[in-house]
Amino acid sequence: MGHAKVAKLRPQLGPIIPWVLLGVVVLILPDLMRTTVATEVWIFAILALAFNLLLGYTGLLSFGQATFFGAGAYTAGLLLIHQRVHPLVALAAAALAGGLVAALVGYLCIRRVGLYFIMLTFAFNLMAYFIVYQASSITGGVDGLPGVPRPPVNLQVISWDIRPGVSYYLFVSLIFLACALALKRVVDSPFGLVLQAIRENEARAAALGYNTSAFKRLAFVISGAFSGLAGALYGMLFGIVPIDTIYWVTSGNVVFMTLIGGTSSFFGPVIGAIFFIWLAETISVRWERWPLLFGLVFVLVIFFFRGGFVEVWRRLQALLPRPGRKLEPDRGPTKD
Amino acid sequence: MENLIPTLTVQVFNGLVVGMLYALIGIGLTLILGLLDIPNFAHGALYALGAYLLVQILGMTGSFWLGLLIAPIVVFILSMILERLMIRPLYPVGTNYVLLFTFAVSVIVQELIIILWGPVGFSVLPPTMLAGSVELGLFSYPRYHLFVMFVSVAVIFALWLLLERTRYGAIMRAGIENKTMVSALGIDVYRLFTVGFGLGAYLAALAGVLIAPIRGLTPYMGVDILPFAFVIVALGGLGNIIGAIAAGLIIGVTQTLTTQFWPQGSTITIFAVMALILLTRPQGLFGAR
Numbered sequence: 001m002g003h004a005k006v007a008k009l010r011p012q013l014g015p016i017i018p019w020v021l022l023g024v025v026v027l028i029l030p031d032l033m034r035t036t037v038a039t040e041v042w043i044f045a046i047l048a049l050a051f052n053l054l055l056g057y058t059g060l061l062s063f064g065q066a067t068f069f070g071a072g073a074y075t076a077g078l079l080l081i082h083q084r085v086h087p088l089v090a091l092a093a094a095a096l097a098g099g100l101v102a103a104l105v106g107y108l109c110i111r112r113v114g115l116y117f118i119m120l121t122f123a124f125n126l127m128a129y130f131i132v133y134q135a136s137s138i139t140g141g142v143d144g145l146p147g148v149p150r151p152p153v154n155l156q157v158i159s160w161d162i163r164p165g166v167s168y169y170l171f172v173s174l175i176f177l178a179c180a181l182a183l184k185r186v187v188d189s190p191f192g193l194v195l196q197a198i199r200e201n202e203a204r205a206a207a208l209g210y211n212t213s214a215f216k217r218l219a220f221v222i223s224g225a226f227s228g229l230a231g232a233l234y235g236m237l238f239g240i241v242p243i244d245t246i247y248w249v250t251s252g253n254v255v256f257m258t259l260i261g262g263t264s265s266f267f268g269p270v271i272g273a274i275f276f277i278w279l280a281e282t283i284s285v286r287w288e289r290w291p292l293l294f295g296l297v298f299v300l301v302i303f304f305f306r307g308g309f310v311e312v313w314r315r316l317q318a319l320l321p322r323p324g325r326k327l328e329p330d331r332g333p334t335k336d
Numbered sequence: 337m338e339n340l341i342p343t344l345t346v347q348v349f350n351g352l353v354v355g356m357l358y359a360l361i362g363i364g365l366t367l368i369l370g371l372l373d374i375p376n377f378a379h380g381a382l383y384a385l386g387a388y389l390l391v392q393i394l395g396m397t398g399s400f401w402l403g404l405l406i407a408p409i410v411v412f413i414l415s416m417i418l419e420r421l422m423i424r425p426l427y428p429v430g431t432n433y434v435l436l437f438t439f440a441v442s443v444i445v446q447e448l449i450i451i452l453w454g455p456v457g458f459s460v461l462p463p464t465m466l467a468g469s470v471e472l473g474l475f476s477y478p479r480y481h482l483f484v485m486f487v488s489v490a491v492i493f494a495l496w497l498l499l500e501r502t503r504y505g506a507i508m509r510a511g512i513e514n515k516t517m518v519s520a521l522g523i524d525v526y527r528l529f530t531v532g533f534g535l536g537a538y539l540a541a542l543a544g545v546l547i548a549p550i551r552g553l554t555p556y557m558g559v560d561i562l563p564f565a566f567v568i569v570a571l572g573g574l575g576n577i578i579g580a581i582a583a584g585l586i587i588g589v590t591q592t593l594t595t596q597f598w599p600q601g602s603t604i605t606i607f608a609v610m611a612l613i614l615l616t617r618p619q620g621l622f623g624a625r
Contacts, residue, residue: 061432108615115574118435119375119566120614126563127607134604249559252377252439259436292447298440302426302433 018267022180025274026173033278035165036237041277042176043233048258048269049183050226055255056263057187058219059199063118064125065227065254067105068098070246072228074132074139077148077241087153087162091175091232098228099221101128106220110213125248132246145241172233179226184266186222195219256294260301262310271309342475347592353481353550355588356488357543361561362568362580363495364539370512370575371532372423373431378438379540379565380558381445386411386541387548387557388449391458400463408541415537419530427526442558450555457554484546491542492581499577508532512575540565567610573620582622 029038047069054060072094079085079093109120132139139145150168153160162168186192197205198212206212235241244250253276261272279297283290305312361383368376389407394400418441426434461467462480469476499505510518511528519525544557551557568587572579587606594602613621 061435108611111615112618115369115373115375115431116614116618119570120611122375122566123570123607123610123614127604127611130603130607134601248563252443255436255439289447289451291443292451295440295444295447298443299422299437302437302440306429306433 019181022177022267022270026177029274030166030169033281035169037277037281039165039169039172039237040234040281041274042172043230043237044254044257044277045270045273046176046179046230046233047227047254048261048273049180049266050223050230051254052258052263052266052269053183053187053195053219053223053226055258056268057192057199058195058216060216060219061118061255062109062121062220062223062251063255064105064121064123064128064248064251065223066246066248066250067121067125067128068102068224068227069231069234069250069254070128070132070241071101071224072098072231073235073241073245074145074231075228076232077145077235078138080148080151080236081145084149084151087151087236090236091229094232095225095229098231099225102220102224102227103217106217106224110216110220122248122251125246125251129243129246129248132243139243140241142243144243145235146239148235148239148241150236150239168237172237175229175233179229180270183222183226187266191215191218256298256301260297260305260308262308264307265310268308268310275309343596344593346475346477347596348589349477349481351589351592352585353485353588354547354592355585356485356492357547357584358564358568358588359492359581359584360488360539360543360546361565362572362584363492363577364536364543365565366569366572366575366577366580367508367512367532367539368536369569371508371515372434372529374434374438375566375569376438376533376536377435377562378441378445379536380560380562381442382411382415382537382558383540383544383561384449384553384555384558385414385445386544387553388453388544389541390545390548391453391460391553394460400460404545407545408538411541412534412538416530416534419533423533424526424529427529442562446555446558453555455555457552458548459552460548462549480549484550487546491539495539495577563607567606570610570614571621573622574618576620576622579620579622583620 026042029041032038033041047065050068051062051065054062054065075097076090076094079090080087085093105121105124109117109124112120133141136142150163153162153171160167160171162171187195194205194210194215197208197210198215202212205215231241231245234245257272257276258269259272260275261270262268280290280294283293287293301308307314361379365376365379368374368379386407389410390400390403393403393406397403423434423437426437462483466480466483469478470482497505499509507518507523508528508531511523511525511532515525518528554560564587568580568583571583571586572581590606591602594605
């Protein structure tokens with residue numbers, strides 16, 4: 001009896017395990033690195049997850065994710081500086097800005113495929129960069145937008161002061177978990193399944209009657225909104241929106257961290273973001289020329305770990321013997 | 337008003353000089369794009385490497401001419417080795433990975449430049465033979481700028497001869513047109529890719545060498561030029577060499593003229609035009625397809 005009960009419970013527990021692990025990592029990460037760096041990890045994890053909705057799930061290599069990250073960062077920064085808005089309002093506005101910009105960019109870029117699509121996203125990223133660069137009276141230009149405040153999170157009953165580093169870390173990680181849950185719901189929804197169908201074979205998805213362009217556009221908007229939100233958190237972390245937030249090299253870095261984590265699993269990009277930020281911080285304090293090592297690691301990933309950490313994990317798992325496995329029907333993760 | 341016409345003419349001349357260099361970079365990029373089907377994100381880095389190798393050779397021998405000759409050839413050989421050893425294994429894996437690899441290469445080359453030659457940058461004097469200006473009736477013009485224009489035209493003409501008048505050039509054009517067909521005819525397309533990549537890199541490095549005395553060198557010159565190279569390719573049409581020349585000249589002249597009259601808007605306009613063309617005429621302004 002008891003045995004049957006356990007077997008029945010297992011498939012329900014399975015999906016919870018990664019979330020429990022994630023919660024543990026959120027709790028121990030500040031012990032492993034400086035609080036600022038740990039906060040940065042979850043900000044980039046949101047960005048990488050949002051990006052992977054396009055690359056991993058829809059099969060679109062957007063080389064301009066910094067456009068939306070930057071749009072959110074500047075929108076929130078300006079609102080916080082000039083209007084002194086509630087931080088949650090700033091986050092909502094940043095998500096809205098990221099989504100709107102992504103709607104526009106996506107609407108235009110999705111008309112083209114392959115190389116043209118990549119180059120278009122790149123072109124719009126450059127355009128956005130130079131707009132910010134030139135509008136220096138508003139954006140601070142190349143010096144960035146300084147003086148972004150971190151006002152308390154006022155929730156009627158209580159007011160949460162997020163100015164201390166640890167409080168802000170908690171604030172960011174809670175938002176990260178919420179974003180991750182939301183994005184997980186998106187990719188598991190019928191909508192998310194259609195996106196994966198488009199990735200596998202767009203012509204066939206279209207033949208089934210799906211308006212694939214509309215699906216891709218919506219994926220862009222969702223991805224852009226979460227990227228914008230991440231941008232807002234980034235500006236609030238450092239009290240400044242550096243122009244790098246909208247620079248095309250940032251777009252390249254997002255591709256890198258997503259790839260190093262693995263695009264084939266939902267949580268892959270999170271692992272990639274942790275690794276990327278940790279590596280960048282660890283090497284950059286010791287050696288100013290850390291991007292060199294970065295480039296080399298990138299090359300190694302391209303040649304030997306194409307599936308990222310996720311693939312390494314799967315290969316290790318395949319090597320380990322699994323006692324008693326044969327007795328149960330295989331309910332292993334069937335994620336793509 | 338009296339000064340305006342000579343100033344304008346000088347600006348147009350400057351635009352044409354820079355435009356010819358843009359054309360060299362653009363031809364290289366479009367050649368690689370047409371043959372290998374990848375946007376070469378390392379193109380700017382190869383251009384910067386050319387300029388820095390010039391500085392190195394200048395420091396060792398004191399001869400600009402030697403640098404002009406050797407630096408692009410070194411880049412040519414290095415990039416052929418790179419293509420053969422590192423890029424070729426990635427072709428079966430997919431375009432995205434080749435693209436990301438060139439992105440990594442651009443980061444690595446830029447950092448190596450900073451490590452080897454320092455983060456500050458250099459200025460290079462043109463050789464004494466080309467110093468000073470020439471009187472051109474209305475205005476006087478730097479001799480070196482005229483030399484750059486001459487060299488670019490000569491190189492582009494030589495390239496045109498290679499592509500249009502030789503058997504190998506015909507194969508290369510066929511490779512841009514239809515790779516499957518070319519390989520079906522028993523031609524080793526992979527070797528074609530290697531040579532094409534090297535040739536594209538050579539042109540980028542040559543442009544880097546030639547621009548050094550005009551704009552000077554910084555480690556970030558590669559990252560700065562890359563967007564323009566992509567604009568030129570988009571404007572000219574992917575894989576279209578004549579288009580790249582025309583687009584290079586248009587961008588060069590537009591840039592110098594707009595910086596004269598509307599400095600804030602020049603770059604934004606250029607990228608807006610790029611987006612517009614990619615959307616409405618993906619074959620480029622000059623493509624027939």
